[in-house]
Amino acid sequence: MFELAELAEQAVLVHVNFPQEAVTEDLQELKMLVASAGVSTLQVITTNRQSPDAKFFIGSGKAAELATTVADLSASVVIFNHELSPGQTRNLERLCQARVLDRTSLILDIFAQRARTYEGKLQVELAQLQHLASRLIRGFDNERQKGGIGLRGPGETQLETDRRLLRERVRALKQRLEKMTRQREQGRRARQRSEQPVISIVGYTNAGKSTLFNRLTAAAVYAADQLFATLDPTLRKITLPQFGDAILADTVGFIRHLPHDLVAAFKSTLQETRDADIQLHVIDVADPRKDDNIKQVDSVLQEIDAADVTQLLVFNKIDQIAQLPRIEYDDTGLPRAVYLSAMSGEGIALLQQALVQLLSQQHVQLTLLLPPAAANWRARLYQLQAVQQEEYLDDGQCRLNIQLSTAQWARLQKQSAQQLENYIVSQSVF
Structure with a gap:
């Protein structure tokens, strides 16, 4: 599969404001995604529409303006903050004479760049191929079959060959991942036999999950101020004061409109979240979009059947808004939320206290x-x-x-x- 950073480093971004969407929030997130992919933004084009145009998504007039902008700036890729159909992608590429990517393709590419483990790479490749399967379209070269001595007669077109090879590769990847899922399940059963509770860290991407994980475990998991800084799940043992040992699991961050192919491919990885005793839902308290981010995370948890697990909200980055660390309790007297800073360490002791209460209270x-x-x-x-x-x-x-x-x-x-x-x-x- 292609990697965006190798294909292009300068892009024109396109965002369409539909009445039911929030322009500023989605556009800001697109810029962060593009930066995470290692691509610089030359210009952002925005427009308003009631509904997508069937041919160009943005209408013929705006599409012509986009083509002119791409030519004037010598941009080599156009990135849409929306999902494009195969036909729309093809039409825009012909018009702009540049590669056109939609939001899903961009996220898949970031995952491809960040995956480090063998399982992570397999999961990303499977998601990319499943996304590509619906986008194989018939072109001029696909129509023709080879002719000549010994080659005449019935045969498959190039498009049919591509589809067959893609199906075979998807089947092989699924078999490998099923084997790795069984191995992961054995490890999960071993942890269950040890009677140690499992605490899973979930949250919107860039909320500070890996920083909190490092703070609690003294691990050296890569953490950076960018979307999807880490993908591969990491598990470490921690010791909670006056309780004992527990297993802490760091998982991939969620995002708006997370591609379904990715959710399906990472299902075995996200199993750690579903089987956990407690979910630490990490939230960037300084992000003005935090309420919407919470809804997006809960939506993905619902999709992977992990919405029933006991959840403790962790409002991170209080150092950015000058708040004091504290614990909030619900009507039954159990901890509901903890305010802390994973970067400075403020409130970490309160988080440990809340975890002990949840694990041993009832x-x-x-x-x-x-x-x-x-x-x-x-x-x-x-x-x-x-x-x-x-x-x-x-x-x-x-x-x-x-x-x-x-x-x-x-x-x-x-x-x-x-x-x-x-x-x-x-x-x-x-």
Whole structure:
């Protein structure tokens, strides 16, 4: 796949203001995306439309103006802040005599530049190919079949050949990723057996997730003031005061209109977020768009079935707006939000305190009736020091009164594939 930084370093940006969209916010984000791709912006062209033009997206008059601007500035790429159809892309490239990219292609290219691990590179290539599959269009050269001695007769066109090769490559990538997903699942089960809670860091891109991760773990994960500075998931063990060890997972940042191909390709990576005990939702408190960013992150979490995980809001970068670190509590007395600065370290102790409260505050008391075949779960409960009373019945079953944290009980249920639910006689939460 192509890399934008190699193809062009100077671009003309195009943004269309539709009545239902916010111009300033989206345009500012486009500029940040272009800068993250290592491309300089020569000029920004904006226009207003009620609906996209079928041929050029921006209308024939504005398209002619765009072509003139590209020629005058010798720009080698045009980047749209919207999704273009294959036909619109082809028409604009013919008119402007320059490469035309839409927002999705730009994000895919940034991911391609930033992926470092083998799995990350496979995921990005799969997303790029799936995006390209819908954009293979028939051109002049695609129509012709080769002729000559020994070559006449039925055969496939170049377009058909490209599509077949693309399908085969996608199939091979999916097989490799499925294998790596199984390996990742084995690691996840091992962490569950260790009974250590998993804390996943999520948030809008450039909110300071990796900086917070480094602050909590003393790791050296790459962090920079740019969109998608890191892609590959990283897991580290942390020790929480007066609680013990936990696993902290740093994940890829989210963004508005995150391409569905990327979400699908990174689904195994984002599984860490779905299976976590707590999500740290990191928010840039100094960003005027923070409320909309929160909605965008929650939307992606809903898409990957991770919206039901206990969430702690972390309002980062308080040093930029001169706020003091603090904890906000909900109506039940549990921490709801923490205000801190990952860069300076202010409020980190408060975050650790809030995590300990969430992980150990709520407990569950249960009575289980275990058959002889479930003796392994009896042993596990004794390892957790959760058994308060035990009684063997005449039929060989074992009645256990246990008490443990809700997080520990949730992990046990995941490990048993909800089998333990069948043994519950009574249950209460306190």
